[in-house]
Amino acid sequence: MSELKSRMTAVAMYQYDDIDRSLVNQRVAQFRGQVDRYLNGELTDDEFKQLRLRNGLYLQRHAHMLRVAIPYGLLSSGQMRTLGRISEKYDHGYGHFTTRQNIQYNWPELKDVPDILQELADVDMHAIQTSGNCIRNVTSDHLAGVAKDEIEDPRPYCEIIRQWSSLHPEFSWLPRKFKIAVTGGERDRAAIKFHDIGLRVVTDEQREPGFEVWVGGGMGRTPVVGKLIRGFLPRRHLLSYLEAILRIYNLLGRRDNLHKARIKILVNAVGIDEFHGQVEREWQNMLAAGESLEIGPAEVETVARHFRDDTPPDGGERASDSSRADRWMLDTRFADWHRHNTLEHKNPGYRIVMISLKGPGVAPGDIRSSQMYAVADIAERFSRDEIRSTHEQNLVLAYVKQADIVEVWRELDKHGLATPNIDTLNDMICCPGLDFCSLANAGTINIARQINEKFDRLDRLYGIGEVKLKMSGCMNACGHHDVGHIGILGVDKRGQEWYQITLGGRADDAAAIGKRLGPSLPGEAVADAIERIINVYIGRRKEGERFIDTYARLGIQPFKDQVYVSHHKSKDSRQSVVASA
Amino acid sequence: MSVIINRKIQDNQWSHLPDDDPVVSGDVTVSLGRWIRDRESYDGYGGRIGVRLSPGDALDDLVPFVDGLGLIALEFDKFTEGRGYSQAYLLRERHGFQGEIRALGARRDHVMYMERCGIDAFEPAPQETAGQLLGGFDEITERYQPSHDRIPLIFRKRARGTRDELDLHETSV
Numbered sequence: 001m002s003e004l005k006s007r008m009t010a011v012a013m014y015q016y017d018d019i020d021r022s023l024v025n026q027r028v029a030q031f032r033g034q035v036d037r038y039l040n041g042e043l044t045d046d047e048f049k050q051l052r053l054r055n056g057l058y059l060q061r062h063a064h065m066l067r068v069a070i071p072y073g074l075l076s077s078g079q080m081r082t083l084g085r086i087s088e089k090y091d092h093g094y095g096h097f098t099t100r101q102n103i104q105y106n107w108p109e110l111k112d113v114p115d116i117l118q119e120l121a122d123v124d125m126h127a128i129q130t131s132g133n134c135i136r137n138v139t140s141d142h143l144a145g146v147a148k149d150e151i152e153d154p155r156p157y158c159e160i161i162r163q164w165s166s167l168h169p170e171f172s173w174l175p176r177k178f179k180i181a182v183t184g185g186e187r188d189r190a191a192i193k194f195h196d197i198g199l200r201v202v203t204d205e206q207r208e209p210g211f212e213v214w215v216g217g218g219m220g221r222t223p224v225v226g227k228l229i230r231g232f233l234p235r236r237h238l239l240s241y242l243e244a245i246l247r248i249y250n251l252l253g254r255r256d257n258l259h260k261a262r263i264k265i266l267v268n269a270v271g272i273d274e275f276h277g278q279v280e281r282e283w284q285n286m287l288a289a290g291e292s293l294e295i296g297p298a299e300v301e302t303v304a305r306h307f308r309d310d311t312p313p314d315g316g317e318r319a320s321d322s323s324r325a326d327r328w329m330l331d332t333r334f335a336d337w338h339r340h341n342t343l344e345h346k347n348p349g350y351r352i353v354m355i356s357l358k359g360p361g362v363a364p365g366d367i368r369s370s371q372m373y374a375v376a377d378i379a380e381r382f383s384r385d386e387i388r389s390t391h392e393q394n395l396v397l398a399y400v401k402q403a404d405i406v407e408v409w410r411e412l413d414k415h416g417l418a419t420p421n422i423d424t425l426n427d428m429i430c431c432p433g434l435d436f437c438s439l440a441n442a443g444t445i446n447i448a449r450q451i452n453e454k455f456d457r458l459d460r461l462y463g464i465g466e467v468k469l470k471m472s473g474c475m476n477a478c479g480h481h482d483v484g485h486i487g488i489l490g491v492d493k494r495g496q497e498w499y500q501i502t503l504g505g506r507a508d509d510a511a512a513i514g515k516r517l518g519p520s521l522p523g524e525a526v527a528d529a530i531e532r533i534i535n536v537y538i539g540r541r542k543e544g545e546r547f548i549d550t551y552a553r554l555g556i557q558p559f560k561d562q563v564y565v566s567h568h569k570s571k572d573s574r575q576s577v578v579a580s581a
Numbered sequence: 582m583s584v585i586i587n588r589k590i591q592d593n594q595w596s597h598l599p600d601d602d603p604v605v606s607g608d609v610t611v612s613l614g615r616w617i618r619d620r621e622s623y624d625g626y627g628g629r630i631g632v633r634l635s636p637g638d639a640l641d642d643l644v645p646f647v648d649g650l651g652l653i654a655l656e657f658d659k660f661t662e663g664r665g666y667s668q669a670y671l672l673r674e675r676h677g678f679q680g681e682i683r684a685l686g687a688r689r690d691h692v693m694y695m696e697r698c699g700i701d702a703f704e705p706a707p708q709e710t711a712g713q714l715l716g717g718f719d720e721i722t723e724r725y726q727p728s729h730d731r732i733p734l735i736f737r738k739r740a741r742g743t744r745d746e747l748d749l750h751e752t753s754v
Contacts, residue, residue, distance in 0.1 A: 019723050029720070034690070164726050164734075168726060170728055239726075301740070
């Protein structure tokens with residue numbers, strides 16, 4: 001009974017039991033042994049690489065990088081404090097939130113990594129399968145459980161998939177990495193059509209719960225919008241269907257060429273109909289044999305009960321009292337923040353607070369340890385002890401009472417966490433780029449800074465409205481440039497860092513891959529080009545039209561004309577950003 | 582050379598014949614292609630015959646004949662090779678093969694996964710010994726999902742536990 005009580009007061013997130021805890025501890029001990037064997041010369045560099053990757057550890061340009069899993073972006077305050085402590089003790093006092101809702105440390109020493117993993121295990125965290133050719137951290141909607149348009153909370157299914165895929169005996173050595181995303185909203189906020197498998201929670205005519213299943217989407221070298229493989233998969237068959245897809249992919253996915261090994265290449269090569277046929281045959285065989293992976297209501301409930309929302313819809317006594325916030329609206333700083341960084345909650349007593357990690361002069365997604373502690377404290381006091389990371393590299397406090405909103409703003413502001421720029425041009429997604437990553441062709445943080453400086457006035461940013469700007473330092477697309485309304489891709493041109501601009505990408509329900517604007521530009525011309533693109537939009541938009549809508553109406557040509565002023569139109573080629581650079 | 586069979590170190594009985602070496606005596610494995618071509622010629626052979634599968638080999642050609650085979654050997658020629666796990670699973674679960682499935686080129690860091698998929702014999706890669714492989718089986722004993730090992734799915738195990746707890750609670754009230 002006392003256990004039940006403590007569970008009710010705990011954060012509404014999955015709570016480890018003895019099995020989960022024992023597994024992560026055994027995994028730490030195993031990795032400690034692997035490090036020892038590597039240092040003793042029993043494992044080669046290449047062999048150890050495969051083992052360390054499956055524990056989140058990369059070898060980068062300057063040092064190791066450790067990527068810690070934040071399952072579907074959900075963290076407790078206590079876990080956030082541990083992340084802060086790790087950054088101080090083993091790193092340079094900061095961490096970097098990624099586009100897959102994880103956190104990365106850029107400077108750990110190899111010898112310290114087993115100790116870091118142990119500190120994570122002590123707070124029910126790990127770095128398992130955050131890298132390597134295996135099933136990666138499952139991502140989801142950062143507004144899960146609090147969005148107004150939600151059909152069902154997707155997080156229990158994310159957790160079920162997390163456990164099923166952890167140390168899977170058959171699928172730990174796939175042809176290539178494998179990413180799964182789940183959304184439960186009417187609007188897709190998890191970019192499910194750009195994942196190896198994308199799942200949307202739906203119900204059929206009999207109101208039976210199930211999933212729409214998308215397969216073979218992805219970004220990177222060959223960006224592809226996923227294809228529908230099953231319009232309705234009954235919920236109880238979730239894991240067997242995933243297993244059927246994975247088995248076909250494991251056996252038939254290409255292993256001879258790293259760049260052709262993702263499932264999207266297989267699906268395109270054999271065609272979705274043939275792929276669907278193979279998966280269905282395999283799945284029918286599994287069902288005929290007696291489905292050991294079936295999840296009925298009792299099985300789902302073992303996970304779903306952890307996420308249950310037991311808060312009163314009105315937030316309790318006086319929670320909806322917004323009189324203080326109303327008075328504070330006279331302060332334009334608060335008013336700007338309230339308008340741009342808070343969202344309506346499914347329950348009227350609350351608001352959702354977005355914490356921008358895109359402050360001026362900061363690499364997108366970076367957060368200092370002092371800020372991690374501050375966020376942990378604020379979440380503990382005001383938001384059910386819970387923090388979420390988003391694929392746009394920001395954080396969310398999902399349960400702030402209306403009556404507390406001013407106090408939360410003041411606390412965030414004190415720590416430089418109230419930059420009121422969510423969904424503006426400066427709220428850009430960006431990979432670490434050449435400054436850190438050994439894969440990158442070009443720097444990204446310097447370009448982000450130039451753009452930030454060009455659009456440094458808030459009234460101007462607000463006048464522009466919603467623009468999703470996404471930037472990657474190479475075609476691996478960690479910065480999701482393919483789906484940016486404006487995308488920027490770093491390319492290597494004879495040893496120089498150049499940038500390719502794309503327009504019209506989007507990761508929402510109207511999923512599309514951005515179109516190339518024209519030849520790539522030198523770094524110093526990028527911010528100018530963005531400004532010209534924005535000016536075309538401002539000049540030609542209709543009332544209430546977002547950038548992406550204006551682009552859809554006009555097509556790429558008007559933007560192209562302004563960025564690349566062609567010679568026959570103008571003798572003075574200095575008007576062109578290409579020539580002026 | 583020593584091998585591991587059902588977690589015990591044993592002397593190896595099998596030799597793996599390249600396609601141009603004649604089948605003369607003893608227990609031998611041949612490639613799938615050779616076996617399909619020559620299998621009738623092995624009738625009446627004094628030793629046992631096994632078949633070696635490369636990672637890219639499809640199981641379909643072998644399936645009608647698996648019952649008579651002394652051994653199926655799966656080649657793991659690279660540290661990252663992953664197809665053998667699915668081949669083993671399908672041989673066991675779909676095609677009912679009950680004989681020995683042997684991993685060629687097994688490594689300590691893989692044997693735990695291999696065993697769960699239905700591989701029961703392990704020939705170490707040249708850089709490791711059978712004794713070293715033994716250290717890899719039980720590094721992680723917690724398991725979330727069934728494979729050939731038929732471990733109950735973790736959510737079933739928990740759901741059962743919860744039901745038991747509830748029953749207990751109700752009877753004690």
